[in-house]
Amino acid sequence: MLEDKNPQRTTLENLGEFGLIKHLTQNFKLNHDSSVLGIGDDAAVLDFKGKKTIITTDMLVEGIHFDLSYMPLKHLGYKSVIVNLSDIYAMNANATQITVSIAVSNRFPLEALEEFYEGVAMACKMYNVDLVGGDTTSSTTGMLISITAIGIAEENEIVPRSGSKPNDLLVVSGDLGGAYLGLQVLEREKEVFKVNPNNQPDLEPYSYIVERQLKPEARKDIVALLQKLDVKPTAMIDISDGLSSEILHLCEQSSTGCNLFEDKIPLDPTVMSTSEEFKMDVTTIALSGGEDYELLFTIDQSDFPKIKGNPNLTVIGHITDKGEGAHLITRGDTKIPVSAQGWNSFNP
């Protein structure tokens, strides 16, 4: 018997827009009391019963934000949700609903969208968020994703970027630079594959950083941990564009400066070994790589005992007066201004 090597391909035209939305979203259930009415009407209805509503939105474009040659669609669906949830957690809020809009060219069959939505569903399940709306349409070329995430918080829980004050400690969750290096590994494998399509890449030694790139997580656990530790950050932001860019945002909006210590930046061993392999400066990668989706926040010094020694949290510096500016104190004890393109300044 001959094996059918072609995976199933159902063209989207056969389903039509409404059939498509119904098909893709039929297994999504509403789990939150605040999700009053989901997909299927002109709009969704939410009820936050007097609490604050938190809204954020992000757009992902094929060829700019992702490359389908090494990004499986299921991972893409998952990651697209994660990058939005991360912004909600960065407000110290809880994510409750998302809307997912997607535009695809006719090179995508139904099965591709199903895979994408499998990833969306997995993220919804992992993070307990309800899919309540969206739009599905055609594009002239490639795939585009726009997601809006909605969250909930009590007024006194919300942590904006603007609340840090001099002498606060600068804290980061997890470790940095992995997602960027994972991307470098994947791009190198893509080049190898172009030359020799039979080459089987061994990604095993890079599994941590490849996963940081392909299947990042949002730090909902850190929001819960801080609550458990009874620590309310004075300011918080998520690290999507690299540590230096986010530090500058936080300082600008808080009207403060900061001192950041190079030797305190948390790095995974794989990040250190791979950056050596790629002959790249590991600090530069942590400062400017981006896509880590960790949380960067400031706490009052009096809260230090509560977080001290916690393996998920690292104190990497402190806040100063605005006039002092934002500086990196290097391992060699040199003071360098933090800039959004850190690699230009100190990696000549």
Added chain:
Amino acid sequence: MLEDKNPQRTTLENLGEFGLIKHLTQNFKLNHDSSVLGIGDDAAVLDFKGKKTIITTDMLVEGIHFDLSYMPLKHLGYKSVIVNLSDIYAMNANATQITVSIAVSNRFPLEALEEFYEGVAMACKMYNVDLVGGDTTSSTTGMLISITAIGIAEENEIVPRSGSKPNDLLVVSGDLGGAYLGLQVLEREKEVFKVNPNNQPDLEPYSYIVERQLKPEARKDIVALLQKLDVKPTAMIDISDGLSSEILHLCEQSSTGCNLFEDKIPLDPTVMSTSEEFKMDVTTIALSGGEDYELLFTIDQSDFPKIKGNPNLTVIGHITDKGEGAHLITRGDTKIPVSAQGWNSFNP
């Protein structure tokens, strides 16, 4: 003195993403008490003080939903907001906030985005909605817009699509078919322009329908009018895809059928004359043209005296049992099933 015929062109690279967002949104003010925190943090914060939150989202893709060769960017910005607000009003709710995400290729200078945001700002002002968030990114080709609109309503005010019952009257606001015919006029002029770029089109006789296409309005006024008349529709939907498609949605979600009378469908004189000029059936256009952004709703018969004679509202039929199906009663008194592609059925 020589005139500089090149409009100013500022490339987006010079500004950077954050500079760009700041630049484009600096003149947007927050007007609603429910807008607690707007653009500039990880997410926006809204407070609906116990009322229900209404959310809808729509994506518009260049080459699919709009053609920049006859759609000025300012109009596009305006219309992109309108199509989303229309969905909020179709829930009988009040629109309060929007987020605007936009992806553009490097063929767009800053001035193009400024024009687009001028249109967004005009719609925000006209409809009193606050811009509270968004995303600005690059695309590999063309322009993509994704807007999420947020609204507010008391629980007992919300009108979903699912509440119509047999004997309810089927009512539509405004008149239908104009936006589709306006598009036909614009596409004809585009063809003429291709042949003779010096030809100056005379669009004056078509100004009503061209405006319906390029600068549609959302029927916030109808929501207010119904409230004033003390009429709460039993079901409501906005007409974005043509009357027949929307009637079928409403009937399906209400588990009802309907009888729609061809001779009751409201048509503007320009729509009638232009459809004749284009040798198109005017009923087909009203049923399937789309983009009218009028409201289609059902009311209890006892409410008929309240709306009778109102120039903004037209009774076009009534709801029946589901078993009777959805039918169009033609001028010739023939009964034809309503189908989402109406033109196939009765325009052979």
